[in-house]
Amino acid sequence: MKVSVVSRSGKEVVKGGVELSDSATVADLQEAIHQRTRKLYPSRQRLTLPLPAGSKEKPVVLNNKKSLDDYCDGNLNHLTVVFKDLGPQVSYRTLFFCEYLGPLVIYPIFYYFPVYKYFGYKGERSIHPVQTYALYYWCFHYFKRIMETFFVHRFSHATSPLSNVFRNCAYYWSFGAYIAYYVNHPLYTPVNDFQMKIGFAIGLLCQISNFYCHILLRNLRRPDGNGGYQIPSGFLFNIVTCANYTTEIYQWLGFNVATQTVAGYSFLVVAALIMTNWALAKHRRLKKARYPGVSSVSGKGESRDEASDGF
Numbered sequence: 001m002k003v004s005v006v007s008r009s010g011k012e013v014v015k016g017g018v019e020l021s022d023s024a025t026v027a028d029l030q031e032a033i034h035q036r037t038r039k040l041y042p043s044r045q046r047l048t049l050p051l052p053a054g055s056k057e058k059p060v061v062l063n064n065k066k067s068l069d070d071y072c073d074g075n076l077n078h079l080t081v082v083f084k085d086l087g088p089q090v091s092y093r094t095l096f097f098c099e100y101l102g103p104l105v106i107y108p109i110f111y112y113f114p115v116y117k118y119f120g121y122k123g124e125r126s127i128h129p130v131q132t133y134a135l136y137y138w139c140f141h142y143f144k145r146i147m148e149t150f151f152v153h154r155f156s157h158a159t160s161p162l163s164n165v166f167r168n169c170a171y172y173w174s175f176g177a178y179i180a181y182y183v184n185h186p187l188y189t190p191v192n193d194f195q196m197k198i199g200f201a202i203g204l205l206c207q208i209s210n211f212y213c214h215i216l217l218r219n220l221r222r223p224d225g226n227g228g229y230q231i232p233s234g235f236l237f238n239i240v241t242c243a244n245y246t247t248e249i250y251q252w253l254g255f256n257v258a259t260q261t262v263a264g265y266s267f268l269v270v271a272a273l274i275m276t277n278w279a280l281a282k283h284r285r286l287k288k289a290r291y292p293g294v295s296s297v298s299g300k301g302e303s304r305d306e307a308s309d310g311f
Contacts, residue, residue: 001068003029004080006050013037013083020068022076027064029081043159046084089159096149099168103176104142110180111135125186130196134183134259137200141207141251152214154221175267182263196258203254209236210247217244231286241286242279249275 001022005014018032030042048059049071062071062081072079109115111132116125182188190196212235220230236243249272256264 001072001076002078003068004078005029005033005047005083006080008082008084022069024068025064026062026066026068026071029062029068030064033083040085041089043089044086046086047081048084050080050082086161088162090162090165091158092153092155092160093149095160095165095168096153097146098165099172100142100145100149102169102173104139104146106173106176107138107180108135110177110184116186121186123186128188128190130190130259131184131188133196133200134255137203137255137258138180144207144211148211148214152211152218154218154223156221175263175270179261179263179267182261183259188261191258191260195260199254199256199258201254202257203251206247206251206254210244210251213237213244213247240279241283242275245275245279 001020001024002017003020004017005012007013014033014036018029018036020028020032026047027042029047030045033045034041042064047062049062051057051059059082060071068079069076071081111127114125191199216232216234216237220232231237231241232243236246240246249268252264252268252271256268
């Protein structure tokens with residue numbers, strides 16, 4: 001079987017095409033492309049079937065576990081695929097580790113070291129109990145996230161664009177420093193003990209719930225990351241589609257009730273908006289996968305209204 005590999009403009013990406021056996025898989029094709037052009041390793045490749053001129057449909061993305069025969073449409077001797085270079089890639093574990101390590105390291109610096117003298121504060125600093133508890137809470141959260149990254153999460157996609165490392169680290173690291181600066185500031189005014197205890201209690205309960213949500217999501221996928229789009233059920237997933245995002249938002253709400261800073265609430269608002277968008281998109285995607293004939297936009301008359309999910 002001969003496979004022509006072209007760009008979206010129709011230009012040949014691999015000169016003369018690739019010759020493969022009739023039993024070859026998409027993964028074999030990706031490896032063959034890699035052998036011809038070393039920088040184009042498989043996770044960097046996106047292969048689709050060509051679309052007719054003027055078509056507005058989304059192209060069919062080739063599944064690397066399927067046989068090329070599945071995409072030949074009767075012509076077993078020749079296949080044309082459209083190649084897109086996704087750019088440099090990193091594993092999702094690397095991405096998550098980098099973005100979570102920053103806040104885990106940065107926050108204690110503001111608690112343990114005399115950094116405030118470099119910001120012009122010369123007086124003595126007394127540490128309030130809430131600042132100590134906030135440190136423990138913060139470090140527990142990000143340590144938990146790193147452990148989940150390596151031992152709990154199963155990823156449907158092996159890699160992410162390298163550019164996401166810089167974007168995500170800028171987000172997490174800058175907010176980590178912003179919140180740490182104000183919560184640990186020598187002029188910080190703590191809330192009363194009752195409010196502190198209520199806030200941390202809510203936050204810890206939501207952190208534990210969030211961990212259990214991740215365990216349930218893990219069980220939806222096989223170790224290789226496959227499992228398709230499945231609507232999770234059980235625990236809080238019987239109430240909301242993306243209970244993992246819900247508990248994430250409320251655990252930061254608890255932290256901010258206990259610490260009460262503008263920086264912390266700013267992070268909460270931004271994070272809540274981002275996760276709400278993710279949750280609504282995932283909700284529509286899951287409904288579309290389960291009910292292909294039902295519109296994925298309107299919630300009217302459906303069994304689970306997107307607007308009532310309470311993300």
